[in-house]
Amino acid sequence: MNIPNDLLLDMYYKMVQTRYFEETAARLFVEGKVHGTAHFCIGEEAASIGVSSALDQEDYVLQTHRGHGEGIGKGMDLKRMMAEFLGKQTGYCKGKGGCMHIADFSKGSLGANGVVSGGIPLSVGAALSQKYLKSENITVGFFGDGATNEGNFHESLNLASIWDLPIIFVCKNNYYGMSTHINRSMNISDISIRAKSYGIKGIALDGNDIIKIYEETVKAKKYVKKNGPMLMVLNTYRWMGHSKSDAQVYRTKEEVNEWKKKCPIKRLKAYLLEQKIADEAGIEKIEKQADNDIKEALEYSNNSPEPKIEDIFEDVFAD
Amino acid sequence: MREITYAEAVREAMSEEMRRDERVIFIGEDIGVYGGAFGVSRGMLEEFGEERVRDTPISEAIIVGCAAGAAATGLRPIAEIMFSDFLTFAMDQLVNQAAKNRFQFGGQAMVPMVVRTPEGSGTGAAEQHSQSPEAWFCNIPGLKVVAPSTPYDVKGLLKSAIRDNNPVLFFEQKLLYRTKGQVPDDDYTIPIGKADIKKTGSDVSIITYGRMVQRCLEVADELDSRNISLEVVDVRTLNPLDRDCIVGSAKKTGRVLIVHEACQTGGLGGEIAAVVADSDAFFYLDAPIKRLGGLDVPIPYNPNLEAQVVPTREKIVQAVESLL
Numbered sequence: 061m062n063i064p065n066d067l068l069l070d071m072y073y074k075m076v077q078t079r080y081f082e083e084t085a086a087r088l089f090v091e092g093k094v095h096g097t098a099h100f101c102i103g104e105e106a107a108s109i110g111v112s113s114a115l116d117q118e119d120y121v122l123q124t125h126r127g128h129g130e131g132i133g134k135g136m137d138l139k140r141m142m143a144e145f146l147g148k149q150t151g152y153c154k155g156k157g158g159c160m161h162i163a164d165f166s167k168g169s170l171g172a173n174g175v176v177s178g179g180i181p182l183s184v185g186a187a188l189s190q191k192y193l194k195s196e197n198i199t200v201g202f203f204g205d206g207a208t209n210e211g212n213f214h215e216s217l218n219l220a221s222i223w224d225l226p227i228i229f230v231c232k233n234n235y236y237g238m239s240t241h242i243n244r245s246m247n248i249s250d251i252s253i254r255a256k257s258y259g260i261k262g263i264a265l266d267g268n269d270i271i272k273i274y275e276e277t278v279k280a281k282k283y284v285k286k287n288g289p290m291l292m293v294l295n296t297y298r299w300m301g302h303s304k305s306d307a308q309v310y311r312t313k314e315e316v317n318e319w320k321k322k323c324p325i326k327r328l329k330a331y332l333l334e335q336k337i338a339d340e341a342g343i344e345k346i347e348k349q350a351d352n353d354i355k356e357a358l359e360y361s362n363n364s365p366e367p368k369i370e371d372i373f374e375d376v377f378a379d
Numbered sequence: 380m381r382e383i384t385y386a387e388a389v390r391e392a393m394s395e396e397m398r399r400d401e402r403v404i405f406i407g408e409d410i411g412v413y414g415g416a417f418g419v420s421r422g423m424l425e426e427f428g429e430e431r432v433r434d435t436p437i438s439e440a441i442i443v444g445c446a447a448g449a450a451a452t453g454l455r456p457i458a459e460i461m462f463s464d465f466l467t468f469a470m471d472q473l474v475n476q477a478a479k480n481r482f483q484f485g486g487q488a489m490v491p492m493v494v495r496t497p498e499g500s501g502t503g504a505a506e507q508h509s510q511s512p513e514a515w516f517c518n519i520p521g522l523k524v525v526a527p528s529t530p531y532d533v534k535g536l537l538k539s540a541i542r543d544n545n546p547v548l549f550f551e552q553k554l555l556y557r558t559k560g561q562v563p564d565d566d567y568t569i570p571i572g573k574a575d576i577k578k579t580g581s582d583v584s585i586i587t588y589g590r591m592v593q594r595c596l597e598v599a600d601e602l603d604s605r606n607i608s609l610e611v612v613d614v615r616t617l618n619p620l621d622r623d624c625i626v627g628s629a630k631k632t633g634r635v636l637i638v639h640e641a642c643q644t645g646g647l648g649g650e651i652a653a654v655v656a657d658s659d660a661f662f663y664l665d666a667p668i669k670r671l672g673g674l675d676v677p678i679p680y681n682p683n684l685e686a687q688v689v690p691t692r693e694k695i696v697q698a699v700e701s702l703l
Contacts, residue, residue, distance in 0.1 A: 120452065122448075151485070152484070152485060152487075153483060153484050153485035153487075154485040154486070155485075156482060156483060156485055157483045157484055157485060161483045161484060163484040163485075163487055163488075164487070165484070165487040165488055166487075170448075170451060170452070170488070171480070171483075171484050171487075171488075173476075174475075175471060175475050175476070178471055178472075178475060178476055179476075180444075181440060181441045181443075181444020181445055181447070181448060181472055181476075182444055182445075182447055182448035182451065182472075182476060183448060184441060184444065184445045184448060185444060185445040185446060185447055185448020185449035185450070185451070185452065185454075185456075186448045186449070186451070186452045187448075188445060188448070188449045188454070189448070189449045189452035189453050189454050190452070192404065192430065192449075192454060193453060193454075211440060212440055212441070212444065212471070212472075215436075215438040215440050215441035215444075216441055216444070218436060218438065218441075219435065219436065219438060219441045219445060222436070223433075374486065375481050375482045375485065375486035376481075376482050376520050376521055377481070377521065377523075377544075377545045378481055378486075378489035378490075378491075378544040378545055379544065
């Protein structure tokens with residue numbers, strides 16, 4: 061597939077934005093400036109950006125709690141994301157959702173979900189709407205390896221398969237459901253074969269190869285519009301713990317370092333340089349821009365007001 | 380006006396709303412070809428077709444979750460859960476997803492969906508097919524809970540529920556399906572959140588809902604002949620409660636009896652009692668607030684036992700007498 065250079069550069073830019081966003085957020089936690097917890101997707105950027113770059117604004121995505129990358133990939137506003145992270149009034153959810161519940165319906169992001177597998181049935185419903193309303197667009201429901209053991213996953217694939225819904229079920233397999241490796245939680249090692257149980261197509265990809273992921277998502281979008289759902293498993297790895305308070309006693313530093321060598325950002329950078337799509341100066345410019353974006357987002361958030369308790373009943377119900 | 384059954388009223392409400400608004404679809408187990416486990420949706424598949432009346436697998440979580448996702452993206456689904464007991468399979472999607480979606484995403488979406496479900500005992504279906512779990516769901520911000528008692532009420536309230544831009548959980552007591560009542564020919568709605576005084580009276584307020592409404596009205600007739608004047612308040616909406624109506628009635632009569640078939644402990648009677656106690660009606664009470672719920676047992680199979688574990692006419696009469 062011939063991917064235009066500016067798209068490749070944009071994907072690099074978005075991966076770097078994601079990386080810097082997560083690193084900044086992680087630092088804020090360490091500094092005690094953020095309430096609650098957060099789940100960082102550092103190391104999984106290719107999966108997030110590779111898939112979302114192949115989608116239109118009107119395609120729906122539903123993210124997991126580890127979903128900041130998909131949001132950035134869908135073009136969400138970093139300022140409002142960071143503001144939500146800091147619980148501010150100007151955040152996407154008026155400070156009421158926090159980082160596990162970031163959403164931008166105007167960009168097709170129907171929300172990150174704090175419940176493992178909780179968004180998968182919702183994504184089936186979104187695809188049903190699209191089919192019923194004869195939309196040209198599709199839905200991508202994201203979830204992790206752990207979610208594939210929840211009943212929601214199975215019921216969702218089953219229903220989508222019998223109703224031929226235009227949905228790509230994307231499993232970001234990072235091998236661990238919190239502290240439990242998949243070899244302890246399931247009797248199979250290739251999650252994509254679960255598609256067979258529902259009579260649908262299932263593929264497994266190197267989750268750190270953004271170009272391959274992009275290409276396959278383009279194909280998948282065409283496929284599901286015509287044929288109904290499919291399952292795409294992206295095998296990748298998260299560099300940080302499950303959440304901010306994870307001492308990571310369940311995996312070795314060697315394993316983490318092996319995966320760091322497969323960094324998706326370094327990989328795309330090497331490709332861009334090798335193919336002469338950009339030079340070192342060009343890459344540095346992109347990285348500086350991304351760094352600036354995050355700094356601006358942080359400044360915006362720090363200067364934003366707190367939400368007021370007087371407004372607390374707003375949005376419990378719609379009028 | 381014409382007389383129709385409660386089941387026909389439910390069917391009319393759904394069908395009329397589906398004719399009126401193409402975004403309304405109906406999904407559930409055995410609702411299409413079979414016409415619904417209680418015959419409620421007979422004929423609807425024939426009228427509206429497979430795109431709009433969809434039989435699902437036996438998968439309550441995805442039934443509710445799919446409805447929630449579709450509601451957040453432009454449709455107005457009605458989902459049926461065949462027995463209220465099986466709402467347990469759908470709890471995450473109903474409670475953690477549908478009810479919280481709008482609030483947790485800062486108002487970006489609305490979730491206009493209805494989950495309809497038959498509930499209650501009296502059909503010999505025993506422990507796992509006879510519960511009245513409505514109180515569990517009255518403790519969830521973002522979810523409205525309705526339990527109408529008559530054909531007139533169920534049609535008007537179901538239309539309101541379908542037109543409501545929020546998740547509404549709609550309980551239909553199974554034994555009510557065959558009951559009959561007068562229903563207008565033309566379109567009408569009843570607002571969610573408004574109780575209905577089914578009989579005015581002056582001595583004791585009976586606050587009730589669902590299957591027990593008719594039983595309380597029969598008791599009221601019986602006690603009329605003994606010159607005891609009961610006021611029967613049909614709550615109709617369980618959350619949000621019509622506090623003004625409940626408190627107003629309590630102030631008027633000074634004696635309150637709450638009757639429901641759901642188990643007494645943790646039942647909605649506790650909430651209603653607190654609403655009365657924590658209002659200026661308290662100073663008008665001439666007797667302690669009394670609750671009469673079902674016995675705190677699972678619903679047994681034997682028909683005599685089954686009949687006696689919910690409030691009987693005799694028990695309601697005794698309860699009223701104890702307040703006088």
